[in-house]
Amino acid sequence: MNKPILRVEDLTVTLTTRDGIAPVLDNVSFSLNAGESIGIVGESGCGKSMTALAIMGLLPQPVGNIASGRIWFGDEDMVAVSDARMREIRGNDISMIFQEPMTSLNPVYTIGEQIAEVLRRHQNMNRRQAMVRATELLDAVRVPDPARRVRDYPHQLSGGQRQRVMIAIALACEPRVLIADEPTTALDVTVQAQIFELLSDLQSNTGTAVIMITHDMGAIAEMSERMIVMYAGRKVEEGTVDDVLDNPRHPYTRGLIACVPHIQEVVTDQRQPLVEIEGIVPSLSEFGQNACLFASRCRHVTDQCLAARPPEAQVSLQHHAACWHAEKLS
Amino acid sequence: MSFLITTAQRIVYAALLLLAVVILNFILIHLAPGDIADTIAGDMGGADATVMAQIRIDYGLDQPMLYQLWKYLWGVLHFDFGHSFFFNVSVADLILERLPATLLLVITAQILALVIGTLLGVISARRPNGPLSHFVTLIALFGYSAPVFWTGIMLLITFSLWIPIFPVAGMQDMTIEGGGLAHYLDIAHHMVLPVITLASIFLALYSRLCRASMMEVLGADYIRTARAKGLSESQIIYKHALKNSLSPVVTLAGLQFSAVVSGAVLVEAVFSWPGLGSLALQSIIARDTPTILGILFFSALVVVIGNLLTDFVLRLIDPRIRSGR
Numbered sequence: 001m002n003k004p005i006l007r008v009e010d011l012t013v014t015l016t017t018r019d020g021i022a023p024v025l026d027n028v029s030f031s032l033n034a035g036e037s038i039g040i041v042g043e044s045g046c047g048k049s050m051t052a053l054a055i056m057g058l059l060p061q062p063v064g065n066i067a068s069g070r071i072w073f074g075d076e077d078m079v080a081v082s083d084a085r086m087r088e089i090r091g092n093d094i095s096m097i098f099q100e101p102m103t104s105l106n107p108v109y110t111i112g113e114q115i116a117e118v119l120r121r122h123q124n125m126n127r128r129q130a131m132v133r134a135t136e137l138l139d140a141v142r143v144p145d146p147a148r149r150v151r152d153y154p155h156q157l158s159g160g161q162r163q164r165v166m167i168a169i170a171l172a173c174e175p176r177v178l179i180a181d182e183p184t185t186a187l188d189v190t191v192q193a194q195i196f197e198l199l200s201d202l203q204s205n206t207g208t209a210v211i212m213i214t215h216d217m218g219a220i221a222e223m224s225e226r227m228i229v230m231y232a233g234r235k236v237e238e239g240t241v242d243d244v245l246d247n248p249r250h251p252y253t254r255g256l257i258a259c260v261p262h263i264q265e266v267v268t269d270q271r272q273p274l275v276e277i278e279g280i281v282p283s284l285s286e287f288g289q290n291a292c293l294f295a296s297r298c299r300h301v302t303d304q305c306l307a308a309r310p311p312e313a314q315v316s317l318q319h320h321a322a323c324w325h326a327e328k329l330s
Numbered sequence: 331m332s333f334l335i336t337t338a339q340r341i342v343y344a345a346l347l348l349l350a351v352v353i354l355n356f357i358l359i360h361l362a363p364g365d366i367a368d369t370i371a372g373d374m375g376g377a378d379a380t381v382m383a384q385i386r387i388d389y390g391l392d393q394p395m396l397y398q399l400w401k402y403l404w405g406v407l408h409f410d411f412g413h414s415f416f417f418n419v420s421v422a423d424l425i426l427e428r429l430p431a432t433l434l435l436v437i438t439a440q441i442l443a444l445v446i447g448t449l450l451g452v453i454s455a456r457r458p459n460g461p462l463s464h465f466v467t468l469i470a471l472f473g474y475s476a477p478v479f480w481t482g483i484m485l486l487i488t489f490s491l492w493i494p495i496f497p498v499a500g501m502q503d504m505t506i507e508g509g510g511l512a513h514y515l516d517i518a519h520h521m522v523l524p525v526i527t528l529a530s531i532f533l534a535l536y537s538r539l540c541r542a543s544m545m546e547v548l549g550a551d552y553i554r555t556a557r558a559k560g561l562s563e564s565q566i567i568y569k570h571a572l573k574n575s576l577s578p579v580v581t582l583a584g585l586q587f588s589a590v591v592s593g594a595v596l597v598e599a600v601f602s603w604p605g606l607g608s609l610a611l612q613s614i615i616a617r618d619t620p621t622i623l624g625i626l627f628f629s630a631l632v633v634v635i636g637n638l639l640t641d642f643v644l645r646l647i648d649p650r651i652r653s654g655r
């Protein structure tokens with residue numbers, strides 16, 4: 001169980017923009033064990049999607065490039081393998097669900113065809129077999145009346161149903177790793193809960209390892225064993241979900257946790273004000289400086305924070321935080 | 331079911347449109363000064379007023395215009411377009427004899443322009459800054475800015491004087507014996523230059539549009555999904571992207587159908603192609619009103635049918651249009 005299936009090592013990804021080349025991921029390392037679920041959290045623009053796309057080999061072309069680092073899948077370095085091998089892995093061993101269910105399906109093909117296609121590509125199925133399996137998969141992702149729905153086009157489905165179809169596509173070949181990039185952000189709250197529940201059920205049934213990227217701390221707490229907090233292209237904290245949520249050592253993590261609105265059982269006059277982390281994520285051109293990039297928004301900032309990038313302090317065996325003051329913040 | 335209803339609707343609209351075209355053409359032609367009596371009188375070297383009046387009575391031109399219009403419409407409904415003064419045959423026969431030649435030219439040019447234009451568009455969209463893409467932009471600009479008759483004349487000069495490998499006039503070689511394959515090959519040989527001339531402008535238009543819409547589609551989320559499935563680049567381009575980027579191209583092709591037909595008139599004149607275009611030229615000069623009206627009707631018919639087909643193809647391509655959303 002504890003053998004890593006995916007290992008990201010010192011990954012640096014650059015984006016070429018008008019202002020120059022910026023490290024959108026800056027020396028990020030983490031690993032994922034077989035069957036495990038880890039969560040990645042962080043505000044928008046912190047590089048969560050870039051992490052996912054880098055693993056998939058789908059960085060935006062031609063601007064996005066892996067500048068250094070390794071992505072080990074088993075004992076293959078996916079940074080170095082051929083395009084042809086990468087296409088064999090994608091959709092078969094590693095799949096991804098995207099943030100935009102409304103636009104991620106091709107409008108001119110039936111959803112049955114879009115599921116069947118990936119089965120034909122990787123599982124050597126013929127048309128009929130693939131369509132039969134597609135119907136079963138639709139049933140598995142709890143789309144009602146799957147035998148009829150396979151012939152529907154995406155525009156005939158709701159956002160939640162489309163995301164279920166995306167999940168069916170991603171899980172069709174029983175991948176070993178599933179990356180879900182904010183799979184519920186674009187959906188209604190009630191649908192969000194259903195999708196999380198579906199993903200977590202499917203994960204426990206299939207034993208697929210999951211990287212769950214989300215804003216939803218509650219979902220992470222429920223689904224994941226470990227979590228990673230990202231800020232401005234860097235990993236700022238990593239640990240078991242319990243460790244990180246109960247004993248956050250990075251001020252940014254603390255801020256994120258404080259931001260989660262708490263539902264009061266009895267509605268009183270003194271409703272807790274909504275909390276936010278003051279300031280905004282620095283822009284891409286400021287990524288990569290040799291300093292703590294959270295310093296401008298941090299209450300604990302010292303000269304040291306501005307002078308050098310904080311190393312990862314080990315809090316416990318599995319718990320690290322990239323903050324100069326991690327020790328003090330217990 | 332809704333598919334049948336919308337199709338029926340389109341056909342009714344098309345019929346109404348044709349009716350409007352017939353009425354408008356009729357009125358316009360009759361408003362123009364001069365008629366067949368003038369031509370006949372001219373041919374006879376002048377005629378006095380009583381003879382002129384007699385001619386007008388013979389051809390029914392003395393009746394009120396509304397009555398003439400009604401009679402004409404009634405005829406059209408029965409596929410009777412009157413009698414050609416000039417060629418002295420029924421207009422319907424005259425046109426049906428010439429129509430195939432024009433259709434052959436128009437349809438071949440349109441299909442050629444669509445297929446090659448799309449292909450060039452796709453290829454240049456894949457590498458928008460590559461040399462091929464720039465080349466496509468260049469020929470597109472050239473094809474679009476050069477008038478049909480100029481391109482035609484240039485080709486004509488080139489292939490009649492310097493590289494005489496293609497015939498530059500007519501549709502077939504009367505000296506070729508036997509029917510069958512030899513006959514079709516001969517027609518195809520004659521078609522080369524007129525078709526290239528006619529296709530060039532539209533090819534340019536379609537390739538530019540296809541390039542643009544293809545580039546937009548290649549950035550779409552569902553293309554990223556297709557990549558995430560591990561599909562090959564050619565499956566991504568030709569299965570997932572192309573079908574989506576075709577809609578604007580097909581729409582434009584439908585809109586351009588009338589332009590192709592009127593372009594054909596010019597091309598026929600340049601290459602002496604025995605179609606409706608050259609017939610139109612002759613009958614206008616002869617003030618052969620029934621023939622002109624007939625040609626206008628059939629041109630409109632071709633355009634309307636072309637648009638119906640476009641509509642149909644769009645429905646095949648895009649399920650969102652099919653379901654009426």
Ligand SMILES: Nc1ncnc2c1ncn2[C@@H]1O[C@H](COP(=O)(O)OP(=O)(O)O)[C@@H](O)[C@H]1O
Nearest residue numbers: 015024043044045046047048049050060063284
């Ligand atoms: N195609 C792109 N071209 C240029 N910059 C991009 C592109 N995609 C993302 N970025 C930038 O990269 C940074 C990280 O983006 P992303 O990984 O999508 O963040 P997240 O998923 O955490 O919200 C952001 O600053 C974003 O503006």
Ligand SMILES: [Mg+2]
Nearest residue numbers: 048049099182
């Ligand atoms: Mg994102």
